[in-house]
Amino acid sequence: MSEPSYVENVYAVTRLVPFGRVTTYGAIADFLALGSARMVGWALNRAFSAGDVPAHRVVNRKGELSGRNHFPTPDMMQALLENEGIVIEDHRVQDFKQLLWIPANELSEEDFW
């Protein structure tokens, strides 16, 4: 098997985000301990098209749906999140801090590898 690229790691972590929860670019970048938040954004850009990656659960550090514009339709991201019970207002996740799921804190690195 090919060695996991940075992009594949981002996909893997994104798939681990629980239903009804969200994570941030920084949280993923911190968990992977390489690259940067920018790389995560770059990777996620292809994520939704690449396969079954719940990219809608990834938001920026303010809880804003910064990537909604990259979905087939800008409304799709919010719709998907609301479908999971997440309340969105003004393109921002309400109770963001509560819903935030940080792999580095909720998950063991060894468990992921």
Add this chain to the structure above:
DNA sequence: CACTTGACAACAA
């Protein structure tokens, strides 16, 4: 090879 852009983060003013 040099420069710019990008679903960013974090802080400062």
Add this chain to the structure above:
DNA sequence: CTTGTTGCCAAGT
């Protein structure tokens, strides 16, 4: 709220 700065790294021009 906006604007600016620094760090980060790949891809595009």
